[in-house]
Amino acid sequence: GEDVEQSLFLSVREGDSSVINCTYTDSSSTYLYWYKQEPGAGLQLLTYIFSNMDMKQDQRLTVLLNKKDKHLSLRIADTQTGDSAIYFCAVRGGTESNTDKLIFGTGTRLQVFP
Amino acid sequence: ETGVTQSPTHLIKTRGQQVTLRCSSQSGHNTVSWYQQALGQGPQFIFQYYREEENGRGNFPPRFSGLQFPNYSSELNVNALELDDSALYLCASSFAVEQFFGPGTRLTVL
Secondary structure, X not given: OOOEEEOOEEEEEOOOOEEEEEEEOOOOEEEEEEEEEOOOOOEEEXXXXXXXXXXXXXXXXXXXXXXXOOEEEEEEOOXXXXXXXXXXXXXXXXXXXXXXXEEEOOOEEEEEEO | OOOOEEEOOEEEEOOOOOEEEEXXXXXXXXXXXXXEEOOOOOXXXXXXXXXXXXXXXXXXXXXXXXXXXXXXXXXXXXXXXXXXXXXXXXXXXXXXXXXXXXXXXXXXXX
16 A cells, blocks of 8 residues: 655754655655644644645755655754654655545654754 | 644543544645544544545544535544544645645543
8 A cells, every 4th residue: 555654863953954755656656744742732734746746845844746756755854953843755646646645754754863 | 823723722531432523625636535633643634534434544443424515614533432542633624736734622531
């Protein structure tokens, strides 16, 4: 079945860039998403990219998609302490295209230190 | 704020009991999806409702059931609760590409 993998932890200094990586197995995935989850909270949609795009930029966020390698990344420029959270990669679509269920990775915990 | 609300916020039940969780979708969204998030894990898809019909189901047993109402709000029902059902239950509403999540209901089964 579909699988989404992420590294578990990332630690960066405030002001630096963060890059969070994700790999997935379903090559027919249509949309790919990044969500942010703060402690005790729900998921906040940060951005998403359609599978026929290579890159999408939205303010401090840049998403890169390498469809050949099934690799997605999220770059956060000028990382702030408020960016500390768990970041989830999710993919949609594929074989069950009549539903827009999302398949999530296990999340990457981003810690930003001063 | 996404406009998606869930109730209750927290719930404690014992094994074998039944529970109903509620979700109000964002205005104009006709699709509601439910996810289970165990501690330290990513959310797992339970099922989705579109215009009051189930439209896809994940790998969850039949004791997980749901409803969607004409106003697109939704309920998740879990019968015969097990200890492993302890988790954060998230609902997400959508109209097209974007899925917006509510704050979740934390269910603890003792």
